[in-house]
Amino acid sequence: MAFVVTEACIKCKYTDCVEVCPVDCFREGPNMLVIDPDECIDCTLCVAECPVEAIVDEEEIPAEQQGFIELNARLSQQWPPLTQRKDPLPDADQWAGVPDKTKLLEE
Template identity: 55%
Template sequence: MTFVVTSNCQRCRFTDCVAVCPVECFHGDKEMLYIDPDECIDCGACVPECPVEAIYDETEVPPEQIEWIEINAARASELPVVAETETPLPTAEERRKQLGFG
């Protein structure tokens, strides 16, 4: 079992989640973060830290987001680790509002 970053992270890239990750399993591109399923230890510490509720246990990913399980596995393996909190994207606050979070 692992955790999965879903489409809510797109155009946000809030990195609150990486600050609490004990194993540095987050990887990122210019648009969002991904979790490496081979590195994730299933602790779940990242879930409550995400301000846009983009992270799910792989067994609880909503049906319309199921493709993100494979996307995370594929993308994480080819991207650099993100282990420190960074400034969110300039579109993050607007995206958060569009998603219905504050």
């Protein structure tokens, strides 16, 4: 079991979660982060740090977000690790809470 970054991260890319991860399991894409499920140790530290509540336990992910389990696994093999906090995307606050952002994902 691992944690999964869901749709809420798209176009925001807050990186508060990266700072607290003890195993560096986050990967950075153009407009969101993902978690490498092979690296995640289920410590839960990142969950509370995400200001848009984008990180969800794989076992508790809502039905409409199930595709993000595969997406995190796939993209974590393509995107580079992110080990230090960075500024969010410039318009992150405008995108926070906006639904239906999956089509805006940049792979």
